[in-house]
Amino acid sequence: MTKPHTKLPDVKNLIIRTITGAVFVAAIMTSAIWSPTAFSLLFLLMTMLGLAEFQRLAIPDAKFIDALPGWLAGFIVYTLIGLYATSNAYKADARFLWLILPVIMIYASVSVFYGKEKAIRRIAVDLSGLAFVVIPLGLLNLFLNPLLIPGYHTPWLVLGMFIILWTHDTFAYLSGSLFGKHTLYKAISPKKSWEGSIGGFGFAIIAAYIISIFSPELDVWQWMVIALIITVFGTIGDLAESLLKRKAGVKDSGRLLPGHGGILDRVDSILFVSPIVFVFILLCSS
Numbered sequence: 001m002t003k004p005h006t007k008l009p010d011v012k013n014l015i016i017r018t019i020t021g022a023v024f025v026a027a028i029m030t031s032a033i034w035s036p037t038a039f040s041l042l043f044l045l046m047t048m049l050g051l052a053e054f055q056r057l058a059i060p061d062a063k064f065i066d067a068l069p070g071w072l073a074g075f076i077v078y079t080l081i082g083l084y085a086t087s088n089a090y091k092a093d094a095r096f097l098w099l100i101l102p103v104i105m106i107y108a109s110v111s112v113f114y115g116k117e118k119a120i121r122r123i124a125v126d127l128s129g130l131a132f133v134v135i136p137l138g139l140l141n142l143f144l145n146p147l148l149i150p151g152y153h154t155p156w157l158v159l160g161m162f163i164i165l166w167t168h169d170t171f172a173y174l175s176g177s178l179f180g181k182h183t184l185y186k187a188i189s190p191k192k193s194w195e196g197s198i199g200g201f202g203f204a205i206i207a208a209y210i211i212s213i214f215s216p217e218l219d220v221w222q223w224m225v226i227a228l229i230i231t232v233f234g235t236i237g238d239l240a241e242s243l244l245k246r247k248a249g250v251k252d253s254g255r256l257l258p259g260h261g262g263i264l265d266r267v268d269s270i271l272f273v274s275p276i277v278f279v280f281i282l283l284c285s286s
Contacts, residue, residue: 020257021166024266028162032155036144039155040082047078047137049263051129053253057244057264058125066118070126073107074134081138085145104130132240133264136271139278149278149285160211160223161277165230165269168204172235175199184235189242192235201231222284229276234269241268 031038051074055067077100084096107126112119142148143158176196184192208227212220241264245253254262 021170021266024257025162025166029159032144032158036086036141039144039158040086040141043137043140044075044078044082046263046267047134048075049254049256050137050267051133053262053264054129054133054244055125057248057250057253058128059121060248060250062122066122067126069107069110070122070129073103073126074130076103077130078134078138081135082141085141085148132271136274137267139274140270142278143281149281154217156215157217157281160208160215160218161226161230161273162270163211164204164207164223164227165234165273167207168200168227168231168234169269170200171203172196172200184239188239188246192239192242197231197235201227204231218284222280225280226277229280230269230273233272233276237269237272240272241265 027042028039031042048071051071052067055062055070059067080096080099080103084094087096104127108123111123111126140158143161144155172192173196175198176191176193179193179195179199182194184194184197204227205224208223209220212218212223215223218226241253245251252261253264256262257266
């Protein structure tokens with residue numbers, strides 16, 4: 001196996017990443033504690049930016065007007081999920097979700113007539129964007145609804161999940177930089193190593209245990225399961241985005257976040273994590 005890292009992390013880059021990450025974390029934590037509506041609006045912004053980045057990675061030479069129908073469909077789908085999660089004092093009106101089906105069909109119909117011979121490729125990309133970006137980020141709103149996950153809906157559940165995720169990512173980066181010798185998946189991401197993944201998992205478990213002490217919503221073993229889900233599926237989400245970037249021939253999905261790249265670079269891990277954790281919480285609350 002080749003050694004993906006042979007020197008200490010770039011201190012300047014690490015400082016920039018830390019500052020950017022701290023602002024990003026503060027925004028999410030503040031919105032989650034403030035109100036579900038603030039949280040939903042923040043993630044609406046991140047979802048739309050992330051979806052635009054996804055579209056550019058999938059079809060780099062596409063014009064903005066070509067991506068607009070899929071972007072608008074993503075906006076509507078996320079909004080419907082957000083309304084379902086936050087409307088009418090958490091009454092969780094499922095009629096909002098049923099509207100997603102006609103939205104998708106109308107989008108596909110418009111794309112067929114608008115895109116003509118490129119319609120199939122465009123539809124495939126945009127529907128993938130809905131499944132890969134919009135719905136996973138939209139699901140985060142459901143964590144704050146007491147009717148959907150009784151007893152587990154406090155903002156600290158969402159924050160605990162993000163803290164474990166950020167802990168894993170940070171220490172996977174540091175462990176891989178310091179000790180990485182065996183690549184995790186060289187064909188997709190040669191800089192990721194098994195040593196980094198193991199280090200990230202170890203610190204994610206520690207973070208989960210500490211969170212369990214201060215958060216009575218879940219037992220210790222439940223936080224440990226969440227840490228395992230985050231480690232496995234967060235890494236898969238990271239690799240999936242790395243594959244997209246490799247196919248597009250770019251290093252980052254965007255330039256919005258100094259030291260991190262684009263929004264998609266920052267939230268790629270949560271994309272595969274949120275649906276699995278949500279189902280796990282539902283099983284715990286049943």
